[in-house]
Amino acid sequence: MGADGLLGAFEEQVLLAVIRTAGEAYGMEVRRELERMTGRDLAIGAVYATLDRLEAKGLVTSARPRSAPSRRLFSIARAGVASLSATRAARERLWHGVNLARLAPDRT
Amino acid sequence: MGADGLLGAFEEQVLLAVIRTAGEAYGMEVRRELERMTGRDLAIGAVYATLDRLEAKGLVTSARPRSAPSRRLFSIARAGVASLSATRAARERLWHGVNLARLAPDRT
DNA sequence: GCATGAGTTCTACATTGTAGAAACAAGTGG
DNA sequence: CCACTTGTTTCTACAATGTAGAACTCATGC
Numbered sequence: 001m002g003a004d005g006l007l008g009a010f011e012e013q014v015l016l017a018v019i020r021t022a023g024e025a026y027g028m029e030v031r032r033e034l035e036r037m038t039g040r041d042l043a044i045g046a047v048y049a050t051l052d053r054l055e056a057k058g059l060v061t062s063a064r065p066r067s068a069p070s071r072r073l074f075s076i077a078r079a080g081v082a083s084l085s086a087t088r089a090a091r092e093r094l095w096h097g098v099n100l101a102r103l104a105p106d107r108t
Numbered sequence: 109m110g111a112d113g114l115l116g117a118f119e120e121q122v123l124l125a126v127i128r129t130a131g132e133a134y135g136m137e138v139r140r141e142l143e144r145m146t147g148r149d150l151a152i153g154a155v156y157a158t159l160d161r162l163e164a165k166g167l168v169t170s171a172r173p174r175s176a177p178s179r180r181l182f183s184i185a186r187a188g189v190a191s192l193s194a195t196r197a198a199r200e201r202l203w204h205g206v207n208l209a210r211l212a213p214d215r216t
Numbered sequence: 217g218c219a220t221g222a223g224t225t226c227t228a229c230a231t232t233g234t235a236g237a238a239a240c241a242a243g244t245g246g
Numbered sequence: 247c248c249a250c251t252t253g254t255t256t257c258t259a260c261a262a263t264g265t266a267g268a269a270c271t272c273a274t275g276c
Contacts (some may be wrong), residue, residue: 001262001263002117002118002233002262004146004148004235006117007117008116008117008232008262008264008274009114009115009116009120009195009262009263009264010110010119010233010263010264010265011201012199012201013202014266015200016203016206016267017202019206019211020202020205020206026223026224026225027182027223027224028222028223029232037198037201038112038113038198038201038202040111042200042264042265042266043264043265043267044266045225045226045227045265045266045267045268046225046264046265046266048224048226049224049249049263049264049265050263050264052225053263062231066192068272069272070222070223070224070271070272070273071222071223071224074124074221076211079186079269081208084208085208087117088203088274090146091120091121091146091185091263093145093146094121094124094125094128094145094146095124095196097128098124098127098128100193102190103127103184103189104218109232110231111231111264111265111267113268116232116233116263116264117232117233118232118233119232121234132239132259134254134255135254135255136254136255137254141223141229150233150234150235151233151234151236152254152255153234153235153237153256153257153258154233154234154235156255156256156257157232157233157234158232158233160256161226161231161232163226169257176241176242177241178240178241178242178253178254178255179241179253179255180254180255190238205234217276218252218275218276219272219274219275219276220273220274220275220276221271221272221274222257222271222272222274223270223271224269224270224272225268225269225270225271226261226267226268226269226270227266227268227269228265228266229264229266230263230264230265230266231260231262231263231264231265231266232261232263232264233253233260233261233262233263233273234259234260234261234262234268235258235259235260236257236258236259237256237257237258237261238255238256238257238258239254239256239257239262240253240254240255240256241252241253241254241257242251242252242253242254243250243251243252243253244249244250244251244252245248245250245251246247246248246249246250
């Protein structure tokens with residue numbers, strides 16, 4: 001997360017995947033969702049590292065269900081929702097008025 | 109830029125700022141645009157470092173105008189446009205169906 | 217009890233993001 | 247010509263994020 005409180009690209013993806021899998025958002029499942037949506041396969045370590053960092057910042061929380069104490073179930077925290085929304089807003093400002101189709105790029 | 113060819117968060121911002129300032133996109137001006145749009149002040153080194161990395165990957169090009177050979181004018185390359193567009197498309201897939209407003213976040 | 221599958225933790229490293237100081241160029245008043 | 251100022255670029259260093267895969271832990275079925 002930048003000095004400005006906005007999310008990094010992968011952090012944002014992970015957060016969204018946690019939301020999308022709400023209720024069964026444990027590491028492996030988050031990874032599967034990410035792979036489904038992006039079409040690439042990614043190392044499980046990448047997911048957990050990011051999840052841990054997000055938790056350290058208070059953007060997600062994790063708990064071990066009584067029924068399956070060896071698993072860690074993640075859920076989005078208020079701050080996580082706020083952060084996603086700020087990230088999207090900032091980006092929209094930058095994109096506003098940009099039209100890729102109409103662009104005459106350098107011939108390289 | 110991730111292993112997948114998508115842009116990092118800051119890379120995307122810089123690329124957009126280059127587009128937005130097309131014609132006078134030298135480092136300082138790109139920084140000013142970024143500061144205008146995001147409201148935070150950022151170190152000039154951050155901008156040049158990123159611009160150099162983008163150039164190394166062929167997403168922008170730079171040239172020194174005859175009239176002002178001490179400046180470096182950046183412009184977006186075809187690959188840069190493609191990369192922006194792929195980045196946006198991937199993100200839209202992840203966001204699709206997510207409604208932050210309707211979200212019942214963890215009470216943390 | 218041991219193989220298996222699902223999940224998690226750990227370690228290590230590459231790439232990005234951030235910061236500020238140093239160096240350079242051009243113009244300006246003296 | 248020189249000191250000075252302003253705008254710009256380059257350099258160096260470091261912190262945070264992104265990436266990878268092996269090791270380990272549990273639960274389950276056999």
